[in-house]
Amino acid sequence: MFKKILVANRGEIAVRVIRTAKEMGIATVAVYSELDREALHVRLADEAYALGGQTAAESYLNTDAILNALTLSGADALHPGYGFYSENTDFARAIGEIGVTFIGPPPEAIEVMGDKISSRIAATKAGVEGVPGTVEVIKSPDEVIAFGEEFGWPVAIKAAYGGGGRGMRVVNSPQEAAQALESAQREAEKAFGRSESYIERYLTWPRHIEMQIFCDNFGNAIWLGERDCSCQRRHQKLIEESPAPNFDDSVRQRMGEAAIKVARACGYRNAGTVEFLFQDGEFYFLEMNTRLQVEHPVTEAITSLDLVELQIRIAAGEPLGITQDQIKRSGHAIEIRINAEDPSGGKFLPSPGTITKFTAPNGFATRLDAGYIQGDTVSQFYDNLVGKVIVWGKDRESARRRMVRALDEIQIEGILTTIPAQQILLEKADFINATHSTKWVEGVEELKSLKVARPTSTDDQGNEVVARDVTAEVNGKRINVRLYLPEIATSVTSAPLAPGRKGAASPRSRSHAHGATGGSGKISVPMQGTIVKVSVNVGDKVDAGDTVCILEAMKMENAILADKAGEVTEVKVKPGDTVGTGDIVVVIS
Structure with a gap:
């Protein structure tokens, strides 16, 4: 087993991995940007190393800085989390070349499945058909127009190297093609370091259903169950659940078997998610995410398995230790993503800022996975996922009611979040009856009239001498020091000062x-x-x-x-x- 794991990520997934590693008796190493010096994942890890920089490109996507942290820390394994470098072939190879174990699939599998174009080809060869689309990188808007004219509008431009809706644009007409392609490529480049894109038919009322799989180094492969992620805005998930409602078990079995075929086709190992679009009783291969998913806790809730622990054990060379017929699923689990966004008018605009209050929900079968606590700042430079609430119930309706109760309890101030929108969605008949699709959220009228008040905060003043825990860096390594200093008056506003701007920011109407x-x-x-x-x-x-x-x-x-x-x-x-x-x-x- 590993002695020390470096987590090459931030936010709630870094916190999630650190917690499981500690429970397994493994030392943990965090890395952090200039803006994340006091982040929760940094405070929880046994050691922490500065990457420098503010943006993702300057820090969490800086290979040399991460390799240097590995060398300084002596970590013998690296967990990439999700996003950033989790599906980057070159990074996975670089980690292996210095003798450190990459907790994820082999680079060859990432290369095949991390590239959404080659993954479509591999899936087809394995006998799993996908949504009609191209298997070549888009060279010009003319190709988008030609595809739309042949298969019908709308069509989807999608990032070949990435997921989570980043770098995806829906094109409704030939007039939109050029601007959509430029925007998709620009966003993909910033999110994944690669701008290549491909085209796919855009289904009219599909559900997004994905299958969690695991493969070990001994030829064993299992599927744990499906997750329904159809409740989305901007092709990014708001609510996820397992098992999928109104989903026949015979389809579930076929989808699980298809997911294993896809995994075996690329010599897969470790955790992976095979995503499908489901419409009119048929499912189509969409893509394979060669990493842990944000929504993995709902699978944990119904199987009682720690997926991060499984990842670590497989990477360490252990067999799965469980066969397909031993997997037991019970009850129903629902997860909502807490994103720092203003859902007013259904626009879901980013809402960075400092969290001035964060009260977690509690109660039976209620879980909070968060990357922030009260006093932390959600920066404009990173993904806006603050955390996730996960609940379990004996059936879907009891889980839904438990989530409604949990969202009534949670209190977050200083930023706006998606919670008011999710409270509306959970009570809609379409969701309760599971007749919604990936295109449903945009048509919910209550969201269009939703108005959420801007957060405000007051000055925190005082002159007492108090103990302060501060951070120093010695040769790039983080060291905590306690100093006794006068309390300094601070002023926090609802519009944090952007880097490079002078003076205090002020709230705007x-x-x-x-x-x-x-x-x-x-x-x-x-x-x-x-x-x-x-x-x-x-x-x-x-x-x-x-x-x-x-x-x-x-x-x-x-x-x-x-x-x-x-x-x-x-x-x-x-x-x-x-x-x-x-x-x-x-x-x-």
């Missing part, structure tokens, strides 16, 4: 959201972030609703729109500029 400034022509941004594209120049004529620039925040691109027709008289930003909530970016006369 909600009337500035998404360029909606009452037709004044002074187009502002609704949250702090980075300008990645400016679509207009001084002198251009625009119509209300035209995109004037693209703002990236929390790994998501947001179109900032003109609020009236007219002529552009000022452009106050350029690509790469960091802006704060309410900043004016374009003026229209």
